[in-house]
Amino acid sequence: TLPGLSPAGDIPGPSHGIAYPEGWQEWSTIAVSHRTDNNTLRVILGNAAAVQAARAGQTDPWPDGAVLGKVVWKDVQLENWEAATAPGEFVHAEFMFRDSGQYADTHGWGWARWVGLEQKPFDGGMQVCISCHTPVKERNWVFTDPAPFPPLR
């Protein structure tokens, strides 16, 4: 299949009861990261509420309505520039939905993941996510510091 094209289909079903965040492919960038322990490249995206909060430094806590997304690819060496690592196989997209009331039991966030280009909903339980994010519980459960950007103009 061509990049970005996979068999057209219906909207993927919910993950942990959370509806698929349609249109996330068009969200703006909050940060990027490279994990060298499992050789994956990621982009951290946000919906409009999250990007606005990130750019304004209003992330302690993140506002209700903010959705953070993380898109993960296996990394591969760039063919024409050996010292550059670029995205290979798509792994998954996962999201934290901020709602301090609705998600009070899971630290103010709804946790959801869709796997593979076919976007199969993950249903292993939010605890999988939460336990791994415990090192940053004092940071509103978020690892990412928004990358510095020049002001929008």
Place this chain on the structure above:
Amino acid sequence: TLPGLSPAGDIPGPSHGIAYPEGWQEWSTIAVSHRTDNNTLRVILGNAAAVQAARAGQTDPWPDGAVLGKVVWKDVQLENWEAATAPGEFVHAEFMFRDSGQYADTHGWGWARWVGLEQKPFDGGMQVCISCHTPVKERNWVFTDPAPFPPLR
């Protein structure tokens, strides 16, 4: 200064005679990369025409009107997860503007760069860019393969 905030200002001046691509901070992602030779993380973005072409695999050649952007940060180790590298200092944003007519002399692209959070226009000449992109002259002068994305829905 807070992330994303720097002294408000006027629109930066042109680079190589090319006007500043206002609003690029909101463009969608085409790919990400990590250069281990100079320790920088980057996101490759595009305007609507470029993202549409990327998602549809119509990049040989890229269509007139497409603008590719590359945003570069120094990399730093993520504080709470040692094996992750995250964006540090903002370096620059640079752009390739596709117009096979207007930019016929520079291989169908206008090449421009704005440096630092203050977005100072680069004026060193397009040849600086072109010479470095020569390894990919058979690829329409573009290194990046768009990352695979699940279809928009």
